[in-house]
Amino acid sequence: MAGCRRSVSPGQHAMLDAMGSSDAHRWQAGMGAVAASLVAGAMVSERATWTSDGVRSLALAEGLLRGDPLPIDVALPHAAAVAVGLASGQRPLLADVAVSEFIDVVGAWLTHARLPEVADERLDAAIAEVARGADFAAAIEHADDEAQAVLNATMVGLVGGLGCVPARSVSSMTALDGRLGRRYIARLVDRLLGIEREPTYDPKNRRGPREVLPGLWLSNIYGVRAFVSNHPDGLVLSLCDPEGRLDKHEQQITFHLDDTARSDANPSLDVVLNEVLGEIAAARVEGQPVLVHCRHGASRTGLVLRLLLVDELGLAADEALIEAQCLWPHTSEWNKAWARVTERRSINRPAADSA
DSSP: OOSOSOOOOHHHHHHHHTSOOSHHHHHHHHHHHHHHHHHHHHHHTTOSBOOHHHHHHHHHHHHHHHTOOOOTTOOGGGOHHHHHHTTTSOOOSSSOHHHHHHHHHHHHHHHTOOOOOOOOHHHHHHHHHHHTTOOHHHHHHTOSSHHHHHHHHHHHHHHHOGGGSOHHHHHHOBOTTSOOOHHHHHHHHHHHHTOOOOOOOOOSSOOOOEEEETTEEEEOGGGHHHHHHHOTTOEEEESSOOTTTTTTOSSEEEOOOOOSSOGGGOTTHHHHHHHHHHHHHHHHHTTOOEEEEOSSSSHHHHHHHHHHHHHHHOOOHHHHHHHHHHHOTTOOOOOHHHHHHHHHHHHHHHHHHHO
């Protein structure tokens, strides 16, 4: 592996320069890489649980947090969690050269450094997938084998964040023993990156659930259990961590949608929103009740309602906001990023319809 097959392209540096090194960016990149590696391994193996390689990658990360040395037999496609943990730390002395290069690439993206040149052909191919804009599904499809598929998807997750990994898969897939899930991965990434979460502001009262459109209910986090009690077969789409309220409810998907105007906090915002809207549409077609909620039931929940009104009624962005506030008075308009998303969707909707 002496030498380098090609230099990092200007386009890749432009992608990197567009990002920041905030905790929001670091968490999205780390969470995206780890979740993508686990989900890709399971999907390629046609399993409903993480593979044994995926579970081992998490065990290695836990060992790293305990101060254990990194084994020399770590496989490149299964080193995502370790690489996230070593992003700002010392490189392992005995690791495979390709793994060391991978750790350097992950560290560069997380810390806003220039992407290094790489010699390993597998890693080079995975970086090329990102450079040409491949999404999660394409990254897997373009691979020649399972190991390359996992590596490709990991790189896409690193750049696109958690939002580019199918939320339904992230929410439903667990370890072989069924104990570890999405919440565990999120907390592990926090520990690997040394991120301390600020306390969240709890809602004062329950909001909803209320049916605002045929088959669609909205609420804040306190309204979730009431919906599940009344609709045990209903689908719950959580735009925040439901904090254990839905652990026994199978029809639930958690999406990460950070209620902030920072672009680096939601690097795959349109992908996430399209997935949310797609799940709503599919459930309503099947006659399945669906609840959308966030923590306060105001900003993120209101955004989804506004986008639905744009799509279904052809409303302009300002009209959708007024109608949303009539249907769901808790709809907030403080986040200007959400206004831009609604405006963009309103402008692009006619073109999408005609296509």
